[in-house]
Every structure is written in C-alpha cells, then in structure tokens.
Amino acid sequence: MGWLSRKGLGHPRLVRTTDHWQFSVLRQINPRKFRRYLLQAFVLAAVIVCAFVLINTTHENLTRQGMTSGLDFLNRSVGWGIAFSIIKYSPSDPYTRVFLIGFINTILVGVMCIALSTTFGTLIGIARLSNNNLLRQLAKLYVDVFRNIPLVLQAIFWYSLLTHLPPPRSALSIFDVAVISNRGLIIPSLNLSGKAASIALMVCAASLLAGLALRKVVFPGGTKAISYGLFLAVPAVALTLMVTLGRTEPSLFSVPALHGLRFLGGITFGPEFVALVVAITIFSSAYIAEIVRSGFLAVGKGTLEAAGSLGLRPLVILKKIHIPLALRAILPPLGNQYVYVMKATTIGIAIGFTDLFMVSATAINQTGQVIEIMAIMMGSFFVINFTLTRIVNLVNAKFRLKGY
Amino acid sequence: MPGEAVSIQPVSFRSEPYRRITDYVANLFNSPLNSAISILVLAFLVWTVPPLVKWAFVDAVWTKENAELCRQPGAGACWAVIEARYRLILFGVYPADQHWRAALASLAIIASGAMSCIPAFWTVTRIVAVWVAGFVIYLALMFGGFGGLPHVSTTNWGGLALTLFVFASVILLGMPLSLLLAMARRSDMPVISIIAGAAIDVTRCFPLLTILFSAAVILPVALPDWLAGDKLYRVIAAFAFFFACYQAEIWRGGYQIIDKGQSEAASALGLGYWQREFLVLLPQVFRRMLPPTVNQFVITFKDTSLVSIVGFFDILASTNAAVGTGEWTGYYVEAYIFAGLIYFVFVFTLSQYGAFLERRRSF
Numbered sequence: 001m002g003w004l005s006r007k008g009l010g011h012p013r014l015v016r017t018t019d020h021w022q023f024s025v026l027r028q029i030n031p032r033k034f035r036r037y038l039l040q041a042f043v044l045a046a047v048i049v050c051a052f053v054l055i056n057t058t059h060e061n062l063t064r065q066g067m068t069s070g071l072d073f074l075n076r077s078v079g080w081g082i083a084f085s086i087i088k089y090s091p092s093d094p095y096t097r098v099f100l101i102g103f104i105n106t107i108l109v110g111v112m113c114i115a116l117s118t119t120f121g122t123l124i125g126i127a128r129l130s131n132n133n134l135l136r137q138l139a140k141l142y143v144d145v146f147r148n149i150p151l152v153l154q155a156i157f158w159y160s161l162l163t164h165l166p167p168p169r170s171a172l173s174i175f176d177v178a179v180i181s182n183r184g185l186i187i188p189s190l191n192l193s194g195k196a197a198s199i200a201l202m203v204c205a206a207s208l209l210a211g212l213a214l215r216k217v218v219f220p221g222g223t224k225a226i227s228y229g230l231f232l233a234v235p236a237v238a239l240t241l242m243v244t245l246g247r248t249e250p251s252l253f254s255v256p257a258l259h260g261l262r263f264l265g266g267i268t269f270g271p272e273f274v275a276l277v278v279a280i281t282i283f284s285s286a287y288i289a290e291i292v293r294s295g296f297l298a299v300g301k302g303t304l305e306a307a308g309s310l311g312l313r314p315l316v317i318l319k320k321i322h323i324p325l326a327l328r329a330i331l332p333p334l335g336n337q338y339v340y341v342m343k344a345t346t347i348g349i350a351i352g353f354t355d356l357f358m359v360s361a362t363a364i365n366q367t368g369q370v371i372e373i374m375a376i377m378m379g380s381f382f383v384i385n386f387t388l389t390r391i392v393n394l395v396n397a398k399f400r401l402k403g404y
Numbered sequence: 405m406p407g408e409a410v411s412i413q414p415v416s417f418r419s420e421p422y423r424r425i426t427d428y429v430a431n432l433f434n435s436p437l438n439s440a441i442s443i444l445v446l447a448f449l450v451w452t453v454p455p456l457v458k459w460a461f462v463d464a465v466w467t468k469e470n471a472e473l474c475r476q477p478g479a480g481a482c483w484a485v486i487e488a489r490y491r492l493i494l495f496g497v498y499p500a501d502q503h504w505r506a507a508l509a510s511l512a513i514i515a516s517g518a519m520s521c522i523p524a525f526w527t528v529t530r531i532v533a534v535w536v537a538g539f540v541i542y543l544a545l546m547f548g549g550f551g552g553l554p555h556v557s558t559t560n561w562g563g564l565a566l567t568l569f570v571f572a573s574v575i576l577l578g579m580p581l582s583l584l585l586a587m588a589r590r591s592d593m594p595v596i597s598i599i600a601g602a603a604i605d606v607t608r609c610f611p612l613l614t615i616l617f618s619a620a621v622i623l624p625v626a627l628p629d630w631l632a633g634d635k636l637y638r639v640i641a642a643f644a645f646f647f648a649c650y651q652a653e654i655w656r657g658g659y660q661i662i663d664k665g666q667s668e669a670a671s672a673l674g675l676g677y678w679q680r681e682f683l684v685l686l687p688q689v690f691r692r693m694l695p696p697t698v699n700q701f702v703i704t705f706k707d708t709s710l711v712s713i714v715g716f717f718d719i720l721a722s723t724n725a726a727v728g729t730g731e732w733t734g735y736y737v738e739a740y741i742f743a744g745l746i747y748f749v750f751v752f753t754l755s756q757y758g759a760f761l762e763r764r765r766s767f
Contacts, residue, residue, distance in 0.1 A: 040595035047599060058626045132438050133431050134445045148702075148751040149744045150709035153720055157740045164736075343611035350713050357614060361621075370622050382609050 058371060065368065073367050074099075080362065082354045084270050095363060102359030103380055109273070109355065110342040110384075113280040117341065118334075120281060121288025128293045139289065147286040152347050154283055159275035159351040168262050179256050179263060184270040186256040186263050203238035272353035276345070284341050291337060295330035296322065327399055335392030339385050356380055474735065485735040486742050489726035493743060496562015496717040505545045505553065506565040512541040513568045521757055535576055542569065558636045562717030564746060570640060570708045570718065575701060577644035582651035587681065589652065590659060600652075607649040613710050615646050620714040639711060647704055654696050658689035698758030705751050719743050 062069060077092045085101045086108065127139035146154070163182050165172065171181035178187045256266035269277075299322055307317045346357040360377040364370055432442040463480025465473045467487060474482035486493075495506040516538030519525050525534055546565065549555035561569065588600035607615070619642030624632045632638065662685060670680040712721035723743040727736040 036593055040593050043599060044595050053628070054626045057628050061625045130441070131431070131434075132441045132445070133428055135441055138445060138449075144752065145748070148706075148748045148755065150706040150720070150747055152709045152713070153740065153744055153747065156720070156724070157737075157744070160736045160740070164734075346611040346613040347710070347713070349613070357611070357617075361617060364621065370625055374618065374622060377614065378610060381611065381614065382606075385609050 062368075062370075067368055069369075069371065071372055073369050073372070076367075078366075080366065082359075083352065084273050084354055095367075098359050098363065099356070099376060099380075102354060102356035105354055106342070106345050106356040106380075107384065109276055109280070109345045109348065109353070112277055113284060113341050113345070114338050116277070116281040117284035117288055121285035122292050124285055124289035125292025125296075128289055129296055143286045143289050146282050147290070151279060151283045151344055152350050155275055155279035155347055155351055158278050159271060162271040162275050168258065171258075171263070177255075178266075180274075181263075182271065183262070184268055185274045186266045186268045188255045188265075189267040200238045200241070204235040207235055207238070272348065272351050275351055276348045276353050280341060280344050284337060284344070287337055287340075288334065291330055291333045292326075295326040295333075298329040299325045324399075331392070331396050331399060335389065335396065338392065339388055342384055342388060343381070471731075481738050482735045483738055485727065485732045485738050489732060489739065490742070492563070492726045493719060493722050493739070493746075494563045495565055496722045497560050498562060498565065499554070499556060499560065502548070502554065502556065505548065505556075506561075506563070509542040509545040510565045510568050512538050512545070513572050517572070535572075539572070539576070542572075558634055561636075563722045564719050566711075566716060567708050567718045570643070570711055570716075571705050573640045574643045574647050574704060574708070577641065578647035578651060578704075581644060581648035582655060583686075585648055585652035586655035586659070589656060604649045604652055607646060608653070612643070612646055612707055613713060615642050616710055616714045618642065636716065639714060639716070643707075643711075647700070650703075651697065651700055654693050654700060655689055657696070658693035659685065661692055662688050695758050695762040698754060698761060702751055702755045702758065705754065706747065709747070719746060 059069075074095045076095060078095055078098050079091050081091055082089055082098065082101060084105060086104060087101060089097060089101055124139050124142060127135050128143065130136045130139070162180075162184070165180060165182045168179075168181045168183055171179045173179050178185060180186075254265040256263045303325065304317060304322060307321045308314075312320070345355050348355040349358040349361060352358070356377060360373050364373050367373070431438075433439045459480040461480075463478065465471070465479060465482050465484050468484040471482070471484045471488070473479055474484060491500065491503055494510075495503050498506045516534050519534050520531055525531055544550075545553075546561060546569075547555060547557075585600050585604060588596050589604060591597045591600075616639055619638045620635055623638050623642075666684055666688070667680060670684040675684065708718060709720045712718050712724075717725075720743060723739050727733055727739045732739075
C-alpha cells in the first residue's frame with residue numbers, strides 16, 4: 001500500500017515494489033492547498049449566485065409591476081416641491097435637477113457643520129484642558145450631555161423649538177442684524193449679482209492656486225512674501241472690484257425688514273436647515289472637543305519639559321512643539337469625524353430637510369425606480385466620502401513627522 | 405532598600421480632588437487671566453442657571469391633576485405630560501393591560517447587559533448562557549401566546565422595549581459576524597480577503613440610514629418572498645451587518661497591535677489555524693480592544709434611534725407620538741427631555757464603563 005511508505009509507517013517489506021501512488025496525478029495535489037482553492041471557489045460561487053438571485057428577483061418583481069428600468073425617468077418632470085434650495089427650482093424641472101439640489105444641499109450642510117463644529121469643538125476642547133476649574137467642568141458638562149443623546153433626538157428637539165417660535169410679525173431680533181422666527185433664520189446678505197459673485201470666487205480660487213504654484217514651482221523656498229502677497233492681494237482686489245461693480249442695489253447690504261406679514265431682504269434659512277446645522281454642530285463639537293483634548297494630552301510630558309529646559313518660552317513651546325505634535329494625533333480621528341458629519345446629514349429626513357437622501361427616498365416613492373435611484377444616491381455618497389477621505393489623507397501625509 | 409517596608413499605594417487615575425471649597429475658589433482667581441475667565445463663566449451661569457431652575461423646578465407643574473395650571477401664563481415646565489404619557493413613551497402601542505410584560509422583558513435584557521459587564525461572565529459558555537436566557541425571557545414575554553398570555557405581534561412592540569430589543573439583537577448578531585469578517589479580511593486566501601475587505605469598505609462608505617432604508621423598503625423587491633420575512637428582522641439584520649463592518653475594523657486594529665511573534669510561536673508549537681486564532685490571538689485581541697468595542701456599543705445604542713425614521717415605534721417615535729396629538733401637544737420640550745434622559749442613562753452608563761475599562765488596562 002502506497003500510503004504506508006508515504007507516512008513512514010510499518011516495515012519497508014510491507015511496501016509494494018510497484019507503487020502506483022508515485023505516478024498518480026492526485027499526488028501532485030497538496031491537500032492543504034486543494035482545500036484552500038475549494039473554499040475560495042465555494043465562496044466566490046456563493047457570492048455570484050446570491051448576486052444573481054438578487055438581480056433576477058428584482059428584475060422579475062419590477063417587470064411584474066410594469067416598471068421599465070433605465071435612466072429615462074431622469075428627464076421626466078418632478079411634480080413636487082422642495083423646501084430648501086440655493087439654486088432655482090420649480091416642480092416642472094426634470095429629476096436630474098432634484099438630485100443636483102439634494103447633492104448641493106448635502107454638501108452645503110456638511111461643509112457648514114464641519115467648519116462650525118471644528119471651530120466650536122476646538123474651543124471646547126481647549127476649555128476642557130484649562131487650569132480654571134469652572135471652565136473645565138462646564139466644558140465637561142457640555143461634552144457629557146450632548147455626546148450621550150442621539151443626534152436625531154437633538155435635531156427633532158431643535159426643530160420643534162424653532163417651529164414653535166413666534167411668527168415673523170413678532171420675530172426675535174438678534175442684535176438687530178438677524179431675525180429668527182418660526183419661518184427660520186434670516187441673515188443680511190450682499191446685494192450682488194450672481195455673475196459678479198461667481199467671477200470673484202473663481203478669481204480667489206485661481207489666485208490661491210497661483211500662489212501655491214509660485215511657492216512650490218517658481219520660487220521653491222525663501223520667498224514666502226511673494227506667494228503670501230498673492231494669496232491675499234488678488235482676492236482682496238477681486239472682492240473690492242466685485243463689491244463696487246457687481247452691486248445690484250444702491251445699498252450694499254440687504255438687511256431683513258418686516259413687510260406686512262413676512263420679511264423681505266437678506267437670506268432666509270428655513271427651520272429645517274437651521275435645526276439640522278445646529279444639531280449636527282452641537283453634537284459633533286462634543287466629539288471634536290474630545291479629539292482635540294486627547295490630541296493635546298497625547299504629546300509626551302517629557303517632550304514639553306525638554307523644550308522648557310532648553311529655555312524656550314511657553315508661547316514658543318506651544319507654537320513650535322505642542323501644537324504641531326498634537327495636530328498629528330488630532331488629524332486622523334478628525335478626518336473620520338468629518339466623514340461622519342457628511343453621513344449624519346441624512347438624518348435631515350427626520351425633520352424634512354431636502355438633502356440627497358430625502359430627495360432619493362421621495363423620488364423612489366414617486367417613480368418606483370428603486371435600483372437606479374439607490375445607485376445614484378449610493379454613488380453620490382461614495383464620491384463625497386471618498387473625496388473627503390482622500391483630502392484628509394493628503395493633509396495627514398503633509399503633517400506627518402518626516403522619517404516616520 | 406533591604407529591611408525597609410515597601411508600601412504599595414493603589415494608583416489613582418483621577419486627578420486629586422479639591423478637599424476644601426477655599427482651594428477650589430483660590431484656583432479660580434490665581435492669575436489675572438483665570439480671574440477674567442472665571443468672571444465671564446460666572447456671569448454666564450448667573451444669566452442661564454436661575455431661569456432654568458425656575459422653569460424646571462420652581463414653577464413646574466408635577467402632577468396631571470394640576471394639568472390646567474400648565475396653560476396659565478408664566479407656568480414652568482409641565483412635567484405632568486410625563487406622568488400622563490410615560491407608558492406610551494416606554495412601551496409604545498403594546499396593549500396597555502400587558503405593559504408589565506414589556507417592563508419585565510426590558511428588565512431581562514438590561515439584566516443580561518449588566519451581567520456581561522462583570523468579568524466573571526467573560527467566558528464563551530457563560531456569556532452565551534446569559535444572553536440566550538435574556539433573549540428567551542424577552543421573546544417569551546413579548547410574544548406571549550402561552551399560559552393565558554395573549555399573543556402580541558412585533559408590529560405592536562414599541563418604546564424602550566423595542567429600542568432595547570433592536571440594540572441587543574444587533575450586538576448579538578453583529579459580534580460573531582464581525583469576527584468572521586475580520587478573520588476573513590486578514591485571511592491569506594486572496595478571494596476571501598478581497599470579498600470581505602470590499603464588503604466592509606463599501607458598507608462603511610454609506611450612512612446607516614440609507615442601509616436601514618434599503619433593508620426596509622428595497623430588500624422586499626430584491627429578495628424572494630420566502631426570504632423577505634418581517635420588516636423588523638430585515639432592518640435588524642442590516643443594522644447588524646453595518647455594526648459588524650465597523651466592529652471588524654476594530655478587531656483588525658487589535659490584530660495589528662499584537663506582536664507577530666505570538667502567531668509564529670503558536671505555529672512553531674504546531675497549533676493549527678483555529679487553535680492559533682481562538683487560543684492565542686483572539687483572547688489578546690479581545691482584551692486590548694474591549695474599550696473601543698464598548699465605544700462602538702455606545703454609538704450603536706444611539707443609532708438605534710434611526711429605526712424610528714424607517715417606521716418603527718422606538719422611544720423617539722413614541723415620544724413624538726406622545727406630544728404629537730391631543731391635549732399635550734405644547735409640551736414637547738418636557739417630553740424630549742424625558743426621552744433624552746432615558747437615552748442618557750443608558751449611553752452614559754455604558755460610556756463610563758468603557759472609560760473604566762480603559763483606566764484599568766491591566767485586567
């Protein structure tokens with residue numbers, strides 16, 4: 001028997017002289033490897049079969065309901081209104097426009113919340129590290145309260161509070177600049193034509209890029225003055241030009257004023273928008289405060305003491321050693337928090353804010369084009385989060401300690 | 405030193421408490437900047453706290469017999485709404501005369517959760533026994549249909565009882581799944597590792613709400629009828645998968661901190677794959693990753709409130725209903741504070757437990 005010799009068992013006399021096993025094809029197969037291939041083939045097959053069943057059932061169900069798949073529905077007119085949009089919209093617009101509005105709204109809320117909660121959260125985080133007992137405990141109270149209550153509950157709470165405010169006729173004024181009522185928040189705006197504003201924005205972006213290029217390519221090192229000058233001067237000139245030439249009204253600022261039962265002038269942010277931004281900002285600030293705090297605590301005491309014993313002054317230590325080292329600990333979790341904020345905008349549906357998710361859910365309800373709309377929505381979120389992660393990783397790589 | 409008595413002091417992880425009130429006050433004014441900050445903070449507190457206390461306690465209406473006092477001008481918080489509606493908030497639309505069942509069922513889940521926080525229960529058999537017992541009691545009480553208890557279907561479950569059920573099921577289904585995903589991802593078989601990695605990364609790209617929505621609304625179209633099942637189970641399964649994808653990354657982080665020598669030494673001793681994983685690596689991964697895991701539980705508990713958006717009657721939805729219609733419409737602030745307190749008690753306890761585990765790393 002061949003196996004006896006293979007396993008080294010038994011007396012050599014037991015081995016047959018002609019060992020068929022030696023010439024067998026099966027002998028070439030390593031049983032461990034074979035098992036691995038079999039397992040992988042099985043898993044792959046299972047995944048393919050599942051995907052096939054899902055697609056097939058969906059197709060059958062949709063054809064039974066008389067649905068035609070494809071993206072034709074995108075050109076149909078929508079027929080329902082949208083509460084908040086910064087671009088022009090009417091219910092007769094095609095579905096592409098609705099998805100664009102949802103996309104813009106999601107990014108608008110996300111970016112606003114990221115900017116606000118980074119500022120506010122950093123302040124709270126620093127307050128958490130303060131020597132002052134009262135300030136530190138107040139900051140801890142803030143973090144404990146707002147981090148431990150679900151975001152949706154907070155959003156619904158702020159939304160209820162806003163919609164129960166007095167009507168515009170008896171609106172609350174905030175330092176005579178903005179007004180807040182049950183129709184939302186109205187802040188002053190600039191009387192500028194859209195064209196002037198967009199040209200100025202483009203000039204600013206171009207000057208930033210040009211400044212960066214100057215520093216990196218034309219004068220690498222040593223000429224910060226030129227690039228910083230360009231950074232600041234060109235946008236300043238552009239803004240001045242825009243303000244003087246692109247003005248649409250005699251006065252530059254448009255301040256909200258009561259006319260009859262409603263306010264005219266300024267920009268109005270509806271209660272849904274304000275509640276969502278306030279809720280996400282408050283919630284996310286509590287998280288960012290903890291990120292900032294642990295980032296500063298992560299810098300070794302020895303490093304700071306070493307800097308002190310070298311004779312550096314406290315402010316220099318803070319600027320040159322403490323903050324740069326803390327930033328390295330802060331940036332990765334901060335990036336995750338930004339991605340979280342972008343995803344958290346979806347809870348706007350609980351209070352009726354028309355973000356990408358709500359638009360998609362309503363569109364599915366209206367058209368029944370489940371697969372296409374889900375693909376559009378998931379694809380958009382993928383693009384947003386992927387871009388954000390890439391940016392965070394780039395910034396992260398830039399701040400990483402050289403040589404680590 | 406030989407002969408010298410060495411006293412071992414317990415290490416305190418908290419900063420030294422201020423023994424006397426004078427120390428505390430002295431700290432507030434020990435430098436010009438500190439004094440300025442203290443004065444500003446005190447001014448803020450004087451501005452906000454007294455009106456808040458007046459509203460919440462002094463002028464508050466506490467019993468529903470005095471409910472008409474709530475409508476008078478200058479009335480404070482109307483806690484009467486809680487007394488009138490707490491059953492709706494806690495148990496949703498569960499039949500009113502059967503509320504004791506929902507209360508006991510919730511207690512069973514809470515007891516299981518509390519027991520799993522005790523290290524004595526951290527063995528596979530004990531933890532499984534605790535949770536199987538908890539779930540059997542919960543399901544038996546909630547469904548009923550035996551011994552004279554009328555049957556109640558899942559559509560009538562609600563409030564805190566439903567929130568706890570969703571949370572516990574998501575964790576229980578998600579934990580084994582997360583281990584499977586983590587092990588698959590770090591497998592040296594390319595097909596398995598790529599499929600697991602893609603599933604985890606793609607799922608993590610999407611907001612939880614879109615995934616719950618897909619499970620509630622879109623899966624019935626995509627699944628064969630015999631597999632679609634109850635909406636509650638579909639949503640819990642999708643939630644559990646989402647949880648598992650995040651938890652799998654925590655396990656992966658745990659695997660990465662463990663020295664490679666551990667795995668190599670185990671192989672050198674002749675241990676096979678499963679022995680290596682379950683006897684050598686995973687026990688270490690579990691211990692190191694316990695604090696982030698508890699943190700993930702905290703996040704998951706808060707995220708259970710999202711099921712209200714896809715149409716379930718959890719605490720959030722039942723609170724909305726409690727002040728949505730009828731005589732109590734104006735008192736939403738009190739009701740939301742109550743709901744927030746319920747969440748706070750659970751989430752804060754859990755997160756303090758996680759912080760406690762983090763402090764005593766040496767268990």
